[in-house]
Amino acid sequence: xxxxxxxxxxxxxxxxxxxxxxxxxxxxxxxxxxxxxxxxxxxxxxxxxxxxxxxxxxxxxxxxxxxxxxxxxxxxxxxxxxxxxxxxxxxxxxxxxxxxxxxxxxxxxxxxxxxxxxxxxxxxxxxxxxxxxxxxxxxxxxxxxxxxxxxxxxxxxxxxxxxxxxxxxxxxxxxxxxxxxxxxxxxxxxxxxxxxxxxxxxxxxxxxxxxxxxxxxxxxxxxxxxxxx
Amino acid sequence: xxxxxxxxxxxxxxxxxxxxxxxxxxxxxxxxxxxxxxxxxxxxxxxxxxxxxxxxxxxxxxxxxxxxxxxxxxxxxxxxxxxxxxxxxxxxxxxxxxxxxxxxxxxxxxxxxxxxxxxxxxxxxxxxxxxxxxxxxxxxxxxxxxxxxxxxxxxxxxxxxxxxxxxxxxxxxxxxxxxxxxxxxxxxxxxxxxxxxxxxxxxxxxxxxxxxxxxxxxxxxxxxxxxxxxxxxxxxxxxxxxxxxxxxxxxxxxxxxxxx
Numbered sequence: 001x002x003x004x005x006x007x008x009x010x011x012x013x014x015x016x017x018x019x020x021x022x023x024x025x026x027x028x029x030x031x032x033x034x035x036x037x038x039x040x041x042x043x044x045x046x047x048x049x050x051x052x053x054x055x056x057x058x059x060x061x062x063x064x065x066x067x068x069x070x071x072x073x074x075x076x077x078x079x080x081x082x083x084x085x086x087x088x089x090x091x092x093x094x095x096x097x098x099x100x101x102x103x104x105x106x107x108x109x110x111x112x113x114x115x116x117x118x119x120x121x122x123x124x125x126x127x128x129x130x131x132x133x134x135x136x137x138x139x140x141x142x143x144x145x146x147x148x149x150x151x152x153x154x155x156x157x158x159x160x161x162x163x164x165x166x167x168x169x170x171x172x173x174x175x176x177x178x179x180x181x182x183x184x185x186x187x188x189x190x191x192x193x194x195x196x197x198x199x200x201x202x203x204x205x206x207x208x209x210x211x212x213x214x215x216x217x218x219x220x221x222x223x224x225x226x227x228x229x
Numbered sequence: 230x231x232x233x234x235x236x237x238x239x240x241x242x243x244x245x246x247x248x249x250x251x252x253x254x255x256x257x258x259x260x261x262x263x264x265x266x267x268x269x270x271x272x273x274x275x276x277x278x279x280x281x282x283x284x285x286x287x288x289x290x291x292x293x294x295x296x297x298x299x300x301x302x303x304x305x306x307x308x309x310x311x312x313x314x315x316x317x318x319x320x321x322x323x324x325x326x327x328x329x330x331x332x333x334x335x336x337x338x339x340x341x342x343x344x345x346x347x348x349x350x351x352x353x354x355x356x357x358x359x360x361x362x363x364x365x366x367x368x369x370x371x372x373x374x375x376x377x378x379x380x381x382x383x384x385x386x387x388x389x390x391x392x393x394x395x396x397x398x399x400x401x402x403x404x405x406x407x408x409x410x411x412x413x414x415x416x417x418x419x420x421x422x423x424x425x426x427x428x429x430x431x432x433x434x435x436x437x438x439x440x441x442x443x444x445x446x447x448x449x450x451x452x453x454x455x456x457x458x459x460x461x462x463x464x465x466x467x468x469x470x471x472x473x474x475x476x477x478x479x480x481x482x483x484x485x486x487x488x489x
Contacts, residue, residue: 147462159381
């Protein structure tokens with residue numbers, strides 16, 4: 001009987017270990033091994049006083065051939081993607097200026113809430129050098145939206161829409177020579193691990209246009225980690 | 230001890246070894262199962278931040294303790310069977326003719342006990358639901374539109390302030406009605422510590438209501454598997470005093486106007 005009992009317990013334990021292992025593997029799978037760290041840029045005067053200043057420069061492409069997947073675009077070269085990485089690391093309690101260069105077009109947002117700039121200093125950004133507070137919902141190409149989380153870490157939420165490149169400026173091959181450049185600054189809190197994603201429905205026609213690139217990590221979503229300065 | 234038709238002396242059923250063993254396991258297991266099943270659930274839900282949550286926890290305790298003896302009996306019977314000798318190798322025991330009898334009394338007892346338990350759960354549950362939904366018709370309630378989309382919640386305050394926010398602020402002890410919808414796939418709006426949860430369906434508006442009764446920061450989560458970042462579709466609800474809420478809404482309205 002003892003043998004049977006040990007056998008039964010071992011079977012249950014092996015099953016639990018298998019499921020736990022699978023869960024850990026899935027949770028840690030980033031699908032993108034690259035990491036872009038913010039570069040130091042001195043200090044900045046902010047509403048919270050003078051803070052260490054860092055910068056990040058990222059791009060949005062209409063395909064995957066200039067991002068972390070390499071020049072062949074990886075498994076899905078036609079999918080829209082952020083680059084040069086989809087994993088970002090920025091210091092805690094600092095001002096972070098993020099420059100997003102958008103080479104892609106767009107249509108309309110599902111929710112005009114994300115047409116407005118939220119969570120940046122003063123709720124503003126600059127678009128091609130001009131100060132803005134929002135982009136019309138029907139002219140948004142993508143958004144860069146970091147989620148506030150309910151897990152005890154600092155609430156870090158910001159969402160910035162990127163103006164779409166007009167259809168007539170989108171070339172048949174290659175990228176437009178007139179991308180839209182959006183610059184904004186956020187202030188980080190304490191150390192935390194966050195997720196970002198695009199809130200413009202730029203996937204395929206399935207799942208409310210949140211399929212393919214929108215439903216696979218490292219295209220239009222990734223990690224945004226705030227680390228000790 | 231009784232004698233059957235063939236004259237063989239039979240042990241009374243409740244004096245049989247396996248019945249005694251089952252009874253012993255049942256008696257030991259019932260309080261253990263009742264206590265741990267209740268406490269694990271209640272502790273994982275966190276301290277209640279509304280009457281609805283308090284009554285949900287209360288219901289959970291009652292239902293779990295009511296179910297504990299039933300579940301324990303099943304486990305006890307299963308345990309007795311699993312622990313009994315069932316493999317005899319090359320010396321199997323002689324086949325025993327087992328006579329199955331129908332006991333109307335046992336059947337009636339089983340049906341009545343099951344029916345009473347179900348009726349109890351139904352009545353107690355409906356009373357709680359009825360009490361909770363009274364807030365929906367409260368004329369003094371504030372109203373907030375909740376929009377779910379992959380994978381963020383946003384909130385529109387419909388009090389004329391024009392405030393839109395990704396974080397929810399509520400005044401303590403004030404009833405609030407949520408008008409919930411989705412702009413893409415199905416989500417489920419769940420304020421964990423307040424015990425309210427309702428589906429967010431594209432093209433439809435569903436409603437739920439609550440009166441937060443504790444100041445603090447609580448969790449909002451999506452409770453409907455909705456895609457890649459479903460696990461991250463969460464944010465916070467801040468329950469503050471009326472004065473703090475008024476100050477927050479004023480500041481937000483000012484910010485909205487400045488960035489319009």
